[in-house]
Amino acid sequence: MPKKIVNQTILYPVIIHRENDTFGYFSPEFGGGGASTFAEALRLAQQLLEEAIASFEDSEEPIPAPSDPKQIDPEGGQVAWLPVKTSNAAERIFITLPKSLLARIDATTSNRSAFFTELAQERLNAGSWPKF
Numbered sequence: 001m002p003k004k005i006v007n008q009t010i011l012y013p014v015i016i017h018r019e020n021d022t023f024g025y026f027s028p029e030f031g032g033g034g035a036s037t038f039a040e041a042l043r044l045a046q047q048l049l050e051e052a053i054a055s056f057e058d059s060e061e062p063i064p065a066p067s068d069p070k071q072i073d074p075e076g077g078q079v080a081w082l083p084v085k086t087s088n089a090a091e092r093i094f095i096t097l098p099k100s101l102l103a104r105i106d107a108t109t110s111n112r113s114a115f116f117t118e119l120a121q122e123r124l125n126a127g128s129w130p131k132f
Contacts (some may be wrong), residue, residue: 001109005087005089005114006086006087007021007085007086007089008051008065008085008087009082009083009085009086010066010083010084010086011082011083011085012027012029012030012049012067012081012082012084013027013028013069013072013079013080013081013082014026014027014045014079015027015032015069015076015078015079015080015081016033016038016041016045016077016078017076018077019036021036022035022036023037023038023039023041024077025041025044025045025048026037027048027049028067028072029052029067030050030066031048032045032048033045033048038062042080045080045082046082047105048093049082053086057086057087057088058121063086075098082118
């Protein structure tokens with residue numbers, strides 16, 4: 001049976017607090033951090049949510065459900081509901097590699113897609129991308 005493709009947008013709550021010159025943001029599901037402006041706090045919170053969801057998708061673990069709105073206590077802050085798009089769809093890409101490199105890859109695996117997926121996940125999780 002073919003895999004069912006699911007594309008959806010989930011709204012997650014983020015609580016924004018201002019303390020002196022810092023805007024803290026906190027997701028009940030994924031944690032939080034701080035920023036120097038309200039706009040930066042929203043941007044960083046959105047990035048936190050997207051990276052956390054991507055990590056769950058990559059590991060094929062169930063994505064946590066958003067908190068129940070009735071259970072959220074903003075404790076003097078503001079609650080923002082931020083959208084995160086999720087999908088389990090695969091995408092075909094085309095890459096060009098030297099034949100000798102491709103032969104070495106083929107000698108170690110029978111599934112090129114799985115090889116490149118695992119390599120990309122390891123590299124992204126390690127945070128070892130070169131800085132330009």
